[in-house]
Amino acid sequence: MKLTPKAEEILEALWIATEEEGENSAHLSTLGVGPEDEGLAELSRLAYVETRGERVYLRPEGRPEAQMTVRRHRLSERLMMDILDLKGASGNARACELEHLLHHGVDTKICTLLNHPTTCPHGKPIPPGECCRKARAAGSVGVVALTELKAGQQGEIAYLATSDPQKMQKLMSMGVLPGNNLSLGRTFPSFIFKVGNSEFAVDEDLAREIFIRKG
């Protein structure tokens, strides 16, 4: 049974309010709907939610569906950002349209393509799906930190995970940019790698923050 986009949006907002912001329910105005809303009626019919006065409660029956809806939304955000290179307002708008199409295993495919990301571009957690659990159990890796690479290996820089904007800026201005090819020369005493025709040395802390798509 597939929900309408409108219902999915409500479920998503409800999940964020109750699971992530610690409320026990959400006010109708938070969800941006009136009491007579069609989406809300649809969810009530399925016994996913319960409306008491001005407040909407997420019922246990609705939790799995709500979780997956949030997951699909954040996966599509990641897809826009990492793969399609769509950012900012346009990226967000596309992500909102796309999320409603990620059913019937499409979400699993995209999750695998993105190498089972754990956070969305805004830093919110992406609830793990079945595919994430399987990949974790099998110990498979696609994108790894530079520290996981062996000397002599190479790959494409996937992203920089440093939280310090200065470090990020420094690395980027030196040419350590996502999309560039990197080949690791040594791992001891420091991490020595080449990007283009330039050679760099970084310590282990910094190497841990550079993520590589193995090639």
Place this chain on the structure above:
Amino acid sequence: MSAESPLPRIALVGNPNVGKSVLFNALTGAYSTVSNYPGTSVEVSRGHCEIDGVRYEVLDTPGMYSMLPITEEERVAREILLHEESRVVLHVVDARNLERMLPMTLQLVEAGLPVILVVNILDEAERLGMTIDIPLLQEKLGLPVIGAAMARKRGLKEVREAIAGYEPRRAVFGYDSDLERDIARVASLLHGEYRLHSRAIALLLLQRDEEICSLVALTEGEHSVHVEKAVNEIVFERRTDLHLRISLERRRVCKGVLEGVVTQREGREKTFAERLSDLTMNPWTGIPILLLILYLGLYQFVGVFGAGTVVDFLEGTIFEEGINPWLVEAADRHLRWYWLHELLVGEYGIFTLAMRYAIALILPIVGTFFLAFSVIEDTGYFPRLALMVDRIFKRIGLNGRAVIPIVLGFGCDTMATMVTRTLETIRERIIATVLLALAIPCSAQLGVILGLLSGEAGTLIVWTFCIAGIFLLVGFLAAQVVPGERPMFYMEIPPLRMPQPRNVLVKTYTRMQMYFLEILPLFIIASVVLWAGKMTGLLQGLVDLLTPVMRMLGLPEEASAAFIFGFFRRDFGAAGLYDLHTGGLLSPVQLAVAAVTLTLFVPCVAQFLMMKKERGWKVSLAIFAFVTILAFTTGVTLNFVLNATGILG
């Protein structure tokens, strides 16, 4: 030529290690330092040149990676672009890394600066199998582009012609439409006058550049609220790192520009320099190479040749037999006042002590050291050394970059203390200053101590272990105690190069000149203070005051004079020990204790004054007290341990 004259200005900008300074020297023929160590040229060199009868002022800016500065050097470089009007800005890039460096060209053009692009090091790029279509690049960029190999003077004529014939034109690069919209929105709100184009200011604002933010706040006055609001809204709307976005956009534009411009021949052999470079970075081969460099460069060249042969000649032949007897005789004849006689040519006289000491003793040692240091620096070896020691240095609260001041300290601690300002965090600067003051003997002191202890192999071993142990221990403790952020290490490794004799000489000359201007006055002050101490009897008082300390150390009373002098001339103290030793007054235990204590004990007066200048009174006095207490505590403990165990007995 007066400084205020409004000569048209040429500014050289670019990453470190792209040959800016070589181009600067080629243009001006003036002195400037050429460095192979990323970011050592903190100071800006100025010179003049004449092209087609027009005189220009030429500025060599410190290396910068982008218009968004992080380090002090980059800030200085941008300051120049931001506040000084330039007729032409020469952006020098390394042909081998054109793709990486071109984004800064975009930024310069964006800022509305009159850019000429100099694609340098073309010869090495060609050796790597790269071909660069310069005319096509010029056409695509819409600004003058010159291919060059400045080390071989290739392209110099073209650069001069391009400067003479420069006509301002505006190249435009477009980003993605959404980014353009945001830039336009911010730029339209800027009404003030800026040296940089409003588009560049808008981009820097969006990347939250603090300096630009405050500049805009100042220029726009009350209007700046609107600017700030717009920037905040855009940053919030995007919720992603704009800096990454802009960097990726610039790379996309550069990729487009370089399409068809750069062709790379596949499959080439590693060059000899590359193979040697690999060896220097592998600990198994790198450490023997390091030891070899230390042995040849430091021990043989500086120690045996500089401190031995040259000092013997200058001090023994020129001063002791030539200048000094003549001066003393002249003073005896013409100076009636005892105090003036003493001040000029007495035991601590300005001529007999300060000048002789600075010129005949220190200059040869420091000069040969700087020469060796410059040769090693220009080969590009230091970044390799830095990455080798990074792990150990992390333990003592520093990072690999700190090898430069520490190695320099073995030449002259005073200059090394000054160089600590190139370290990134204040924490690292303080730790490096402490270690330099405590456990790094300068070349002058090292020479005397090694000479003193070489007769007693046991004492030399005890001394080496004590000093190395204290260096690591104090560094380790300092790392725990001194507050501040953990250092991180990242460094570009320039290719190994054959040093160019001219650059090495120019650099050695500049360093020695700086050494003379900064340090000679301090020697003169020191000799005046010693003289005053002697005249007033204060010196003797201090010597008496130290006598009980000497007893605790198990040393003869005569040794206290050596410690007092040690502060004024670091090696003079050691030389004082030398007299005691040859007089048969010291046992091996006493010798070891005295040498260790004296090495650790206070830096010389010049170093202390430099510490005060760089770190301020509070920190430098604290370091002074700490070093003094630690030196004597170590001495007392060592004396006790050696006597109890009978190791040197």
